[in-house]
Amino acid sequence: MTSADPSDEREANPMRDFPGVYVNGRWAPSQGDRLVVTSPATLEPVGSVTLATPADVDAAVAAARAAMASDAWAAMSSVDRGALLGRVADALEKRSVEFGDLVSAEMGSPRKWASFGQVGTALGVLRTYEKLAAEYEFEDTRRSAMGGEVVVRQLPVGVIGAILPWNAPLFTAALKIAPALVAGCTMVLKPSPEAPLGIALLTEVLEEAGLPPGVVNIVVGEAATGEALVAHAGVDKISFTGSTAAGKRIGAVCAADVRRCSLELGGKSAAIVLEDIELDRATVTGLVAGVMANNGQVCVAQTRILVPGSRYDEIVGALAEAADRLVVGDPCDPATQVGPVISAGARDRIDAHVRAAVEGGARIVTQVGDTPGPGWYVRPTVLADVDNDMPIARQELFGPVAVAIRYHDVDEAVALANDSDYGLAAAVWSADRDHAFDVASRLRVGSVAVNSSAPLDFGSPFGGFKQSGTGREGGPEAIAAFLEPQTIIR
Ligand code: NAD
Numbered sequence: 001m002t003s004a005d006p007s008d009e010r011e012a013n014p015m016r017d018f019p020g021v022y023v024n025g026r027w028a029p030s031q032g033d034r035l036v037v038t039s040p041a042t043l044e045p046v047g048s049v050t051l052a053t054p055a056d057v058d059a060a061v062a063a064a065r066a067a068m069a070s071d072a073w074a075a076m077s078s079v080d081r082g083a084l085l086g087r088v089a090d091a092l093e094k095r096s097v098e099f100g101d102l103v104s105a106e107m108g109s110p111r112k113w114a115s116f117g118q119v120g121t122a123l124g125v126l127r128t129y130e131k132l133a134a135e136y137e138f139e140d141t142r143r144s145a146m147g148g149e150v151v152v153r154q155l156p157v158g159v160i161g162a163i164l165p166w167n168a169p170l171f172t173a174a175l176k177i178a179p180a181l182v183a184g185c186t187m188v189l190k191p192s193p194e195a196p197l198g199i200a201l202l203t204e205v206l207e208e209a210g211l212p213p214g215v216v217n218i219v220v221g222e223a224a225t226g227e228a229l230v231a232h233a234g235v236d237k238i239s240f241t242g243s244t245a246a247g248k249r250i251g252a253v254c255a256a257d258v259r260r261c262s263l264e265l266g267g268k269s270a271a272i273v274l275e276d277i278e279l280d281r282a283t284v285t286g287l288v289a290g291v292m293a294n295n296g297q298v299c300v301a302q303t304r305i306l307v308p309g310s311r312y313d314e315i316v317g318a319l320a321e322a323a324d325r326l327v328v329g330d331p332c333d334p335a336t337q338v339g340p341v342i343s344a345g346a347r348d349r350i351d352a353h354v355r356a357a358v359e360g361g362a363r364i365v366t367q368v369g370d371t372p373g374p375g376w377y378v379r380p381t382v383l384a385d386v387d388n389d390m391p392i393a394r395q396e397l398f399g400p401v402a403v404a405i406r407y408h409d410v411d412e413a414v415a416l417a418n419d420s421d422y423g424l425a426a427a428v429w430s431a432d433r434d435h436a437f438d439v440a441s442r443l444r445v446g447s448v449a450v451n452s453s454a455p456l457d458f459g460s461p462f463g464g465f466k467q468s469g470t471g472r473e474g475g476p477e478a479i480a481a482f483l484e485p486q487t488i489i490r
Helices: 054-069 078-094 096-107 111-135 169-183 197-208 223-230 244-256 281-296 309-324 344-359 410-418 433-440 475-480
Strands: 016-018 021-023 026-028 034-038 045-050 139-143 149-156 159-163 186-190 216-218 237-241 260-264 270-273 304-308 363-367 381-384 401-407 425-429 447-450 483-489
Touching: 016 197, 021 054, 045 096, 045 197, 054 159, 054 186, 054 216, 054 223, 078 096, 078 111, 078 169, 078 197, 096 111, 096 169, 096 197, 111 169, 111 281, 111 475, 159 169, 159 223, 169 186, 169 197, 169 237, 169 475, 186 223, 197 216, 223 244, 237 244, 244 260, 270 281, 270 410, 281 309, 281 401, 281 425, 304 309, 304 410, 309 363, 309 381, 309 401, 344 363, 344 381, 344 401, 401 410, 410 433, 425 433, 433 447
Parallel strands: 016 045, 159 186, 159 237, 186 216, 237 260, 270 304, 270 425, 304 401, 381 401, 425 447
Antiparallel strands: 021 026, 021 216, 034 045, 139 149, 149 483, 363 381
């Protein structure tokens, strides 16, 4: 996979304006208000979109329903749908610097990280499903348990309402678009109003790849637009990625109509550092990156670092040294490792959490750099002496703050990691990979990385236990999530 090279001189980033709503393969006029998207680093406008009206949502759903029945889509084989995804990936790859820069500009992801974290991940997902489309079994014949023969067919669920967060718009969109299209579904995508521009630009690569009109439609809007989609009688399934609070509401609305629903929600993941860890630079940098990547705004961020009491000061000191090396600044500077958080509200909430933790007995080991104005910067922070019961260890912060929690033996480390309302991800770090695997197997979370801060594999299921969600994205499991099995006994 090739990703954007952020070492290039930044291209001039002109305002990207997308007037109207994307329905039936074109930007259609809308009566909606214009939304100007501003950079969280500079607070300058970077583009604009139109906020969809209820009538636009109806039109987008109608277009997706019509596309479900169209020859151009319904008659396309799964192999051809996979090839189509391959062409989308080719078109995206050619413009990966442009896409990375646009997402970086709208939501503040450091350009250097965005090349893989925002664009390379989306490419990886598209390529994975290009391949899986050719391998997936959509029909099988089996012997009936009562004698005779049964045909089990896998039919597309139908029209998908796909609701996206702002922190990884292209990646989270690809995780829905690719398996849904392999399954033969059509969709209405609702990007977040904080980061709609990269998704709007995606229409150009979908068209270049030859996607039939109406298969993917886009309505930008606030929560109310998402709610209209969630309650829409023409939508067969909601595929949501976002906060646990919104996910609970969406799940309740879907349940009322027995609408299918998958929820990819928040996390408060742990990194368990085992006693035998060798504190080489790659390990310590990896632990810190597990918290600070994307300015701390990653659903799988391993913000609770569980540290053995026997080596507490040494390990916390090493974490602080690695944090001190972070370059905080303008996300468009290729040297920047940590940029701003998404909004003033997020900055204030994170700062308040840190203050409350210190009042509750936590100790600031380091707070890196300055807060280069005028954007919404939070100083990357490492806190020691944090108790797992403190709010800072229980609530998702979504900012560059690591907390070091002391444990005495491995059983306690496992218990602390599992003592959370969330269950999205974790990491286990050890000199002994087999031991780390055994510890990983005891965690009640959807994915665990050994000696890495990236608990994600595009070809394997990803999702949450407990309040981190229901359902899975990634791998063939995600294709199954967009299918309804039908049994014909003949
Ligand atoms: P959010 O819940 O505020 O919003 C997500 C999306 O849902 C937005 O498009 C928003 O407009 C829409 N929305 C909000 N309320 C809604 C409602 N009642 N009905 C319908 N739509 C509604 O989340 P966010 O701030 O955009 O994203 C950050 C959150 O997303 C974090 O909690 C993060 O952990 C989570 N996230 C999870 C994953 C995952 O795969 N588990 C991936 C990325 C982000």
